[in-house]
Amino acid sequence: MKILDRYILTSFLKTFFPLFIIIMFILLLQTIWLFISELAGKDLDFSVIVKFLTFATPRLIPMVLPLTILLTSVMIFGNFAENYEFAAMKSSGISLQRAMRTLAVFMLFVGFGAFLFSNTVIPSSEKRFINLRKNIVKLKPAMVLTPNQFNDLGDINIKVAEKFGDNDEFLRDVIIHKKSVNRQGNFTVIKAVDGELRGSTDSDLVTLVLNDGNYYEEIQQRSPQKRKKLPFAKTHFEKYILNVDLSSLDNVDMDSQQYSKGYNMLNVNELKSEIDTLSMQVNNDVASLSSDVNRRAGFDGLNKNVKIDSVRTVENDTLSIIDYFDTNKKMQVYQMASSNVDGVIRRLNTTQKNLAIKRRALNKYEMSLHDKYALGISCVLLFFVGAPLGAIIRKGGLGLPIVIGVVLFLTYHFIGIFAKNGAEEGGVPPLVGSWLSTFIIFPLSIFLTYRATRDRGVFNADVFVQPIRNFFIKRFGKSKK
Structure with missing residues (x-):
């Protein structure tokens, strides 16, 4: 060079x-x-x-x-x-x-x-x-619960409109979709006016206390007759306690290649x-x-071999x-x-x-x-x-x-x-x-x-x-x- x-x-x-x-x-x-x-x-x-x-x-x-x-x-x-x-x-x-x-x-x-x-x-x-x-x-999803969007928290998907309190432990307008182990899909919905998140945020166990809400679950029936008689179950509750185990989510492998x-x-x-x-x-x-x-x-x-020129045309439709x-x-x-x-x-x-x-x-x-x-x-x-x-x-x-x-x-x-x-x-x-x-x-x-x-x-x-x-x-x- x-x-x-x-x-x-x-x-x-x-x-x-x-x-x-x-x-x-x-x-x-x-x-x-x-x-x-x-x-x-x-x-x-x-x-x-x-x-x-x-x-x-x-x-x-x-x-x-x-x-x-x-x-x-x-x-x-x-x-x-x-x-x-x-x-x-x-x-x-x-x-x-x-x-x-x-x-x-x-x-x-x-x-x-x-x-x-x-x-x-x-x-x-x-x-x-x-x-x-x-x-x-x-x-560690228990540390972050973003309002106005669904958050994957253990075996549930939870959405809250607002978090308030000294430690953001109080929730308003709570919607929960529970995951099913036996079948895929959203078959259980829980909705409450307000709720409270209890327990330490560093713990593997999170307790949700829901107040004044409704519980809806679609029943899985084998026969069509029973499915018509009891397609779903719905109930109203004043207080509902839901425990979520997060021990499996804390052991996340950062090197896993799923996608x-x-x-x-x-x-x-x-x-x-x-x-x-x-x-x-x-x-x-x-x-x-x-x-x-x-x-x-x-x-x-249809017969696709018919030629258009061989079909006789008529001015008025005489056959109905x-x-x-x-x-x-x-x-x-x-x-x-x-x-x-x-x-x-x-x-x-x-x-x-x-x-x-x-x-x-x-x-x-x-x-x-x-x-x-x-x-x-x-x-x-x-x-x-x-x-x-x-x-x-x-x-x-x-x-x-x-x-x-x-x-x-x-x-x-x-x-x-x-x-x-x-x-x-x-x-x-x-x-x-x-x-x-x-x-x-x-x-x-x-x-x-x-x-x-x-x-x-x-x-x-x-x-x-x-x-x-x-x-x-x-x-x-x-x-x-």
């Missing part, structure tokens, strides 16, 4: 790593602020908090790395131009392309490394991050497999819907089938037709909702697959945006280059967000949602590199100003004469 290449690469790395750490620290603070409700009041160990921040760090790389590359490129090449180092290079016969060559090769390795990182490290850390969040929610099928938890091969599975499910649902509707409408029993039935038969025919139509409509609405959910999930999986490739390419393209732009503005340091770089990156980032939101809802294809911002900066990188290598600005203002200036010179020149 020549001395010039070593100097440019060293200057770039000396700015890149501190800037990377600063941006990562800022976004990590934002992550802590977003999840502060899940960390506060849980009495978590320091090791658990360190795990939380460690697993949250890789998910920030797709935003931190491109921004760092753009800002570093603008700052370094702007500093070279401001200190007339580019002028010295050009006087020695070294062009801008030659000065960018070493960093361009380095950016290719960075882009390939970014793809490998997003394909291996980010899915693994995301899986651990999601599971750690789920496990933190289960840890592993999210679109951001899979690598390229797993994403392709999941996309094929979801696509097959969508196609099967559409085929099943078409078959069911045709069966209900009687389309399968319904006239051959009496009143009772007519009512049965109308009820059957109405029932078939209602069934088809319900099936269409249900299938439409299910297909919308599956297609939204399919779009997310496809965008996650394309994002892994787009990250590496965007790192390379943003270098070819930042380096020529720094050479054009001829300003280094932390002032103007930071402002220009942040504005460019925010534009690039928001375009990507809007495109992904549209692709998630099916407005645009997932390919466009993931690659739109990259497609936009690609011609911009070519344009800026071309202008910088020709020692020109971003745009030539004289092309617009000179005709106006000539017009006024001629105008006022004639007036003087």
Whole structure:
């Protein structure tokens, strides 16, 4: 490696790593602020908090790395131009392309490394991050009872409108859903005007004393006759005592991995497999819907070989089938037709909702697959945006280059967000949602590199100003004469 290449690469790395750490620290603070409700009041160990921040760090790389590359490129090449180092290079016969060559090769390795990182490290850390969040929610729930939302407390789900008292032990408007061991579902509901939480919050046993409420339970009967006679049990109580054992919830394994099928938890091969599975499910649902509707409408029993030209047309309908039935038969025919139509409509609405959910999930999986490739390419393209732009503005340091770089990156980032939101809802294809911002900066990188290598600005203002200036010179020149 020549001395010039070593100097440019060293200057770039000396700015890149501190800037990377600063941006990562800022976004990590934002992550802590977003999840502060899940960390506060849980009495978590320091090791658990360190795990939380460690697993949250890789998910920030797709935003931190491109921004760092753009800002570093603008700052370094702007500093070279401001200190007339580019002028010295050009006087020695070294062009801008030659000065960018070493960093361009380095950016290719960075882009390939970014793809490998997003394909291996980010899915693994995301899986651990999601599971750690789920496990933190289960840890010591007696210490945190959030008003106006259901809280998972042992074998019950409890919702309170307000907590008051010196230790927040008094509750108002309590709603409890008890979990059933033998069957899944919500079959027992308890509602009380107020209540009291007794016992130490650090204890494994929590006692709830409910006042002035109602107890509802759906009875599970085996025979239909008994189910009609006694479908549910309901009673009113003045005081009801409920003991909740939290000993099993205090032994939460923070390393357990229960969730592993999210679109951001899979690598390229797993994403392709999941996309094929979801696509097959969508196609099967559409085929099943078409078959069911045709069966209900009687389309399968029609003679499909009849040619339209062979059917004789008549002006007036002289045959009314319904006239051959009496009143009772007519009512049965109308009820059957109405029932078939209602069934088809319900099936269409249900299938439409299910297909919308599956297609939204399919779009997310496809965008996650394309994002892994787009990250590496965007790192390379943003270098070819930042380096020529720094050479054009001829300003280094932390002032103007930071402002220009942040504005460019925010534009690039928001375009990507809007495109992904549209692709998630099916407005645009997932390919466009993931690659739109990259497609936009690609011609911009070519344009800026071309202008910088020709020692020109971003745009030539004289092309617009000179005709106006000539017009006024001629105008006022004639007036003087």
